[in-house]
Amino acid sequence: MKILLTAINSKFIHSNLAVRYLRNFTKDIDYDSKIREFSINDREEKILEEIINEKPDVVTFSVYIWNVEMVSRISNLIKRVDENIEILYGGPEVSFDSAKFLEENIGDYVIEGEGEKTYRDFISFKLGLINLNDVRGLHYKAKGKVYSNAKRPLMSMDELVFPYEDDENLNNKIVYYEASRGCPFNCKYCLSSTSHGVRFLDVNRVLKELQYFIDKKVRLVKFVDRTFNCNHKFSMAIWEFLINANTETSFHFEISADILNEEEIKLLSKAPKGRFQFEVGVQTTNDDVLRNINRFVNFSHIKEKVEELMSIKNIKQHLDLIAGLPEENYESFIRSFNDVYKIKPEEIQLGFLKLLKGSSMREEADKYGMKFSPYPPYEILETNSITYNQLIKLKKVEEMVDKYYNSRKFNLIISYFENKFKTPFDFYYSLGKFFKKKGYFNKNIGNIEYYKVFLDFNKEILNEDNSFLIEIIKFNYLIFNKKRGLPEFLRNGIKKEEEKKIKEKLKEKYSFKEYYLEKFTIDIEKYILNKEILKKESYYLFDNTENYISINASDIE
Template sequence: MKVLITAIDSKFIHSNLAVRYLKSFTRDMDYESKIKEFTINDREGRILEEIIKEKPDIVAFSTYIWNVELISRVANLIKRVDSNIEILYGGPEVSFDSRSFLKNNVGEYVIEGEGEKTYRDFILYKLGKIKLEDVRGLHYKVNDIVYSNEKRPLMSMDEIFFPYEENEDLTNKIVYYEASRGCPFNCKYCLSSTSHGVRFLDIDRVLKDLMYFINKEVRLVKFVDRTFNCNSKFAMAIWDFLINQDTNTQFHFEISADILKPQEIELLSKAPKGRFRFEVGVQTTNDEVLRNINRFVNFSDIKEKVLEIEALRNIDQHLDLIAGLPGEDYESFKKSFNDMYEIKPEEIQLGFLKLLKGSSMREDADKYGMEYSPYPPYEILKTDKISYEELLKLKKVEEMVDKYYNSQKFNHIIRYFERKFELPFDFYYSLGMFFEDKGYFSKNIGNAEYYKVFLDYSESVLQESNKYLKEIIRFNYLIFNKKRGLPEFLRSDMEKEEEKSIKEKLKEQYSFKEYHLEKFKINIEKYIETGEILEEDTYYLFNDRAEYIRCM
């Protein structure tokens, strides 16, 4: 018997943790299992072809909001090619309406909830070792009638096998790891609120697992623990271990900033720069809205801790906001954005509320006048406080923030415009509306054009001269892009003789095979330090390592 354990990931660089858990949990059993990973960008036809080529008896799909529709279509195609191939579904997207999903889709089986033990028992059933009715946590369909077995209790974390294999190639992959399951909080929009309590792996086991990633020289390990620092002793043991390793691997944690303790911040201050990255779910800075979603914390407490981490200058922070929360109107969300922007984290994630199956937020939808899409990912369309049109405006802001702010490649340009608006939200909204008017959201524009946009925007919207802005854009461009062949709109007016003369003076210090010389009409150094624009010729050298040196 051959089972093809199949993942359709959101991006190629992701590695699916769930399918690896299933394979590792049954590695001692007498059957053939193989993991096959695709992405949502793959054509249905390619996915189908690759699956059929494997000649599986069973295809097991890992199902989420981002891939369920594609999986449903592929499963239907599999059945049309070979009706003898059985389909098994598992994952959060099928765990809260398992019977309905199975009734309305092709396939024979759905695993509800945690999958490891149920999958193992399912394989035992297929090997003739136990009866189908004894597989707890399984729903199955016979002659279009759906049957449901007894629910399965949560398992101990220590029963889980390490999901990655010794010979596995994880080059250029984002690797996911889980040291705990569950969450101590009860946020209404989150599926973690559907189960109570937190279960932890044995700490020695965790440290051993992490050494595997370090030895593999994995680029980024993302802990999927919902609130990593909910157990201070556990979190500090892991952080302390990782701080003392000689590695370039970066580790990403989702934390609750407000519960960080002084001793934790003291420990984190010792981390090498870039070793850790924190994701902090702020969601809103409106304390009343926080209470509406069962988050009993004040934004001031979150901000205090986030600023303490920011002051360490060694940990990147990714802060989340959610639009469409119950009780938050457009003006309140603008304030939340401006409050969070003031912190200046490395990344701002502006997301939109999703009313997930099984979440208590769905149960409260009528209470707050919420209309949401009935199709995955079940995104909010409007509430009694915010209209569909206002949410569309926020989507424009989100795209501008993601492209320009989060890339960290336009910082000097952004600073120029921030000073021209009373509030940062106003700038990103204005820029987003400019993109909309020009039709940029509906077409692909090249890398250089993302810089040129600022010149066009300044001229047509702000109606200002681009004399100084062009210098700032050129400087910012040269830090992150190829030095040769500057776009026409960014070229300086440095004469050939002037360039030759300067290079002659510097040739003993610098190799011009490595460095590129540029002239600017303003004092760039002063602008970076103070934001002040001072007319003065300055000369800089740039290399391909995003380094620059003022040479004259």
């Protein structure tokens, strides 16, 4: 018997944790299993062909809101090609109303909830060792009718088998890991609120398993723990181990900032820069709205801890906001955005409320006049506090923030505009409206155009001269892009004769095979330090990294 453990990930660089758990939890059983990973960007015909070529008896799918519709279509195609291939579903998108999902979709089995033990018993059933109705946590279809077995209690984390193999190639992959399951909080929009309590792996086992990623030189490990720092002793032990590790691997954690204590922040201040990334779910800075979603915390407490982490300057922070929360109107969300923006974290994520199947937020939808898409990912369309058109405006802002702010490649340009608008939101909204007017949302524009758009925006919307802005754009462009072949609209700097003379004077000090020389008409360093624009000729060298060197006037006179 051959079972194909199939994952359709949201991106090529992602790795699927669930199918690896299933494989390794049953590796002692004598059956043929294989993992195949695809992405939602792959053609369905290609996925189908590769699945059929494996000649499986059973195809399992790990199902999420981002892939459920694609999984459903591919399952239909599999059955059309070979009706004898059985299909087993599992994952968060099929764990609520599992029987209904099986009734409405092509397929034979659904695992409800945690899959490891149910999958193991399913294998035993397929091998003739136990009866089908003894597989707890399984729903199955027989002669067109769906049957549901007894529910399965949650397992001990200590029973889990480490999901990765010694010879596994994880190069250029984002690798997922969990040290705990469950969440101590009860946020209404989250599926973690449907189960209570938190289960932890033994901390010594966690440290041993993290060493595996360090030895593999994995680029990024993302902990999937819902609130990693809910147990201070546990999180401290792991952070201390990783701080002292000799590694270039980065580790990403979802944390609740407000519960960080002084001891933890003191420890985190010792972390090498880039070692840790923290994702902080702010969601809203409106304390009344926070209480509506069962988050009994004040934004002022979150802000205090986030700013403490900002002050130690070694941890990248990603702050989340959610639009469409109960009783948060458009003006309140704008205040939330401006509040978070003033903190200046490395990333700001503007998300939109998703009313997940099984969440208490979906059950209360009518109470707040919530209309949402019946199709995955079940995103909010409007509430009694915010309209559809207002949410569409926020989506334009979200795209601008993600492209320009979160990429960190336009910081000097953004700082030029921030003071020209009343609030940060006003800037991004105005930029989003400009994008829409130009039709940029409906076509692919190149990297160079993302810089050039600011010149058009400045001239058409602000009616201002571009002579200073173009210098800032050119400098910002040269930091993050190829130094040779400067775009035509930025070629307003050094003349060839002047360039030749300067290079002759500097040739003993710098190799111009490695450096690109450019001239500017403003004092760039003064602008970087205090946003002051001072007319002054300045010269800089740019290498193939993000570094640059200021040339002293005395060196070229």
